[in-house]
Each structure stands twice: as structure tokens, then as C-alpha cells.
Amino acid sequence: MRRRTREIGIRMALGTKRLTVLRMILRQCLVVTAIRLAIGLTIAITLGRFTASVLYGTSRNRSATFVTVSLVLLVTSVAAVLVPALRAAHVEPTTALRYE
Secondary structure (H helix, E strand, O other), rough: OHHHHHHHHHHHHHHOOOHHHHHHHHHHHHHHHHHHHHHHHHHHHHHHHHHHHHOOOOHHHHHHHHHHHHHHHHHHHHHHHHHHHHHHHOHHHHHHOOOO
């Protein structure tokens, strides 16, 4: 978030509300997380099918595991970005514009 302090300061100086800044940052986090989860799930399902065909005693259907891991990663991602997003939403525009 430090790299975007100036951008956020300019947005806030132009009248953007704190909640809008917070939503913007969280939305960007969720989009990146969703893309990475989709790629990871695709790879995991493909490798799971391959593993089930090669190894004896493994099952193909691990949807509960995939859902649980995806939810844990999603919650962790949001928690990791929430503190910097809250800090960015409370930055003073004058301080952010002087920053650098």
C-alpha cells in the first residue's frame, strides 16, 4: 500500500470517500485471489485425476478438501490485505501528496 499512497491521496483529495477506497482495494484483492484460486483448482483437479489413475487407493472426488482449502486461502488473503487497506483508507490527502 505504500507504493499507492500518492494515488490514494489524490483520490481522497478529489472527494472519494474512505469506504470507496476500502472497497476498491478489497475488490482488487478478491479479483487477484479468485483468478489464482481458479488456476490452482484447475491444476489440482487435473493432477488429482492423474494421481488417482496412477496410485492405488486414492479417490478422485476431493471436493470437500478443495472447497475448504479455497475458503481458507480466501479468508487469509482478505485478512492479509484488510489492515493495509484500512490504513490506506485513513490516510490524509495532504500527507499522501507530500509523501515521496
